[in-house]
Amino acid sequence: xxxxxxxxxxxxxxxxxxxxxxxxxxxxxxxxxxxxxxxxxxxxxxxxxxxxxxxxxxxxxxxxxxxxxxxxxxxxxxxxxxxxxxxxxxxxxxxxxxxxxxxxxxxxxxxxxxxxxxxxxxxxxxxxxxxxxxxxxxxxxxxxxxxxxxxxx
Numbered sequence: 089x090x091x092x093x094x095x096x097x098x099x100x101x102x103x104x105x106x107x108x109x110x111x112x113x114x115x116x117x118x119x120x121x122x123x124x125x126x127x128x129x130x131x132x133x134x135x136x137x138x139x140x141x142x143x144x145x146x147x148x149x150x151x152x153x154x155x156x157x158x159x160x161x162x163x164x165x166x167x168x169x170x171x172x173x174x175x176x177x178x179x180x181x182x183x184x185x186x187x188x189x190x191x192x193x194x195x196x197x198x199x200x201x202x203x204x205x206x207x208x209x210x211x212x213x214x215x216x217x218x219x220x221x222x223x224x225x226x227x228x229x230x231x232x233x234x235x236x237x238x239x240x241x
Contacts, residue, residue, distance in 0.1 A: 095181075097143070097174040097191040099150035105143030105170075106135070106177065109190065139176055146173055167193045174200050 094109035110118065135143075146169055155162045174191035178200035181187035189200045198205040 092186055092188045094188045094190060095177065096197075097170050097177060097189065099147045099170075101151055103147050104140065105147035105173070106140075135177065136180060139173070139180060142176075143173055146170060164194070167191075171198070174198075 091111045091113075093111065096107040096109050097105060098107055099105055146166075150156060150166060153162070153166075156166055157163070170191050171193055174189045178187070178189040181189060183201045190197050191200070192198070192208055195208050196205045197208050
């Protein structure tokens with residue numbers, strides 16, 4: 089069985105809110121691996137314009153606000169909006185197992201379908217704990233490298 093393609097709904101400066109998570113094979117092909125959903129990946133899955141616009145607006149809200157880091161409530165609300173966007177993205181990708189959509193919430197990385205989660209620090213190090221819901225490697229990483237320890241983001 090081949091690895092599913094993965095994307096991560098996450099924010100960074102001057103980004104679009106959606107990140108390509110390369111498979112092991114793709115990591116071997118690309119040096120350095122791209123971290124954004126580039127033209128090659130969009131050719132495989134062209135996200136709807138409405139979803140792209142909403143992801144960009146969500147990312148820009150993160151860029152424009154310091155409140156996320158001062159208020160746990162604001163940070164949680166923003167992360168929950170990211171979860172909703174991840175669910176929309178998974179609906180566009182489908183649930184046939186070819187794509188997995190990941191998002192961060194409460195210090196964990198979650199997979200929309202099939203449901204599952206693991207500590208964000210495990211995703212940052214490209215490993216998953218033995219107790220994770222899937223034996224497949226997530227291969228995800230925080231684009232900025234900020235999630236290097238188990239902290240609530």
